[in-house]
Amino acid sequence: MLHPFFTLDVFTGTPFAGNPLAVVLGASELTDRQMQTVAREFNLSETVFVSAPHNSKNRAKIRIFMPTGELPFAGHPTIGTAVLLASLDAVNAADHSIQIGLEERVGLVPVEVTCSDGEWTGTLSAAVMPKPAGEPLSTELLASAIGLETAAIGFAGHTAGLFDAGVPYLFVPVRDLDALNRAAVAEPAWSEMTAAAGTDGAYLYTAGDDGRDWRARLYAPAAGIPEDPATGSAAAAFPGQLNAAQALADGTHSWTIGQGIEMGRASDISLQADVTGGAFTAVRVGGKAVAVSRGMITI
Structure with missing residues (x-):
């Protein structure tokens, strides 16, 4: 048919x-x-x-x-x-x-x-608010899995975390745009990392440029996605990761995320989160x- x-x-x-x-x-x-x-x-x-x-x-x-x-x-x-x-x-x-x-x-x-x-x-x-989805992994394993030195993992209070807003993701902060550009799937540590995290997808991020708040890359090779140009479900969970790094005050928070730059498919994602009484009450992802x-x- x-x-x-x-x-x-x-x-x-x-x-x-x-x-x-x-x-x-x-x-x-x-x-x-x-x-x-x-x-x-x-x-x-x-x-x-x-x-x-x-x-x-x-x-x-x-x-x-x-x-x-x-x-x-x-x-x-x-x-x-x-x-x-x-x-x-x-x-x-x-x-x-x-x-x-x-x-x-x-x-x-x-x-x-x-x-x-x-x-x-x-x-x-989002139908589901961001929530924690697992325990932290070692910096050594994270660095080995994405081909970086341990000093390149984390920045300014940001450490790796697992969050879920419908689909679980491992969020890995990297030091700067140079580290983000150099990051790549490195086996066998990658498979060890994703097995320990219980998720196929790892979302690498750092502070943005060109007017964007954040830059990100998403790898999920086991799901048939070597690299994703834009990942809205990860963006929906991202406020959970940001809140873990620095507690978000009550009110509406807005961010812009650039993804897919390194693979030649630039994407721009808008993200908003409403917080009331220290809890997420709404998350919006747009583009x-x-x-x-x-x-x-x-x-």
């Missing part, structure tokens, strides 16, 4: 930058095996399959597959799919804003989609998305 598909670049307004995404429509009758096979065929960090929602008040039910398995939640697939559906629903390209509800395995994820001067932006509200291609796939 033929199914329409689209590809988009997410966390960018520029085609062929950001994080590419494939979205397959009309997926209600597809089996898990078929969806996994199609995800391997596209071989992007994630492929989304869209079907009718369980609750008619929501726009769609989506399932998100990496080349190696399904995810309960991911940021760039959520934002890219919301932007695509809003653009398909739009009567015209006039400036407007709309709320879209996407049913995901993690729960209902609301996304605000706006169109301004022809540019589409999506901002999701632009641009359509790149469309076609039909036989499944």
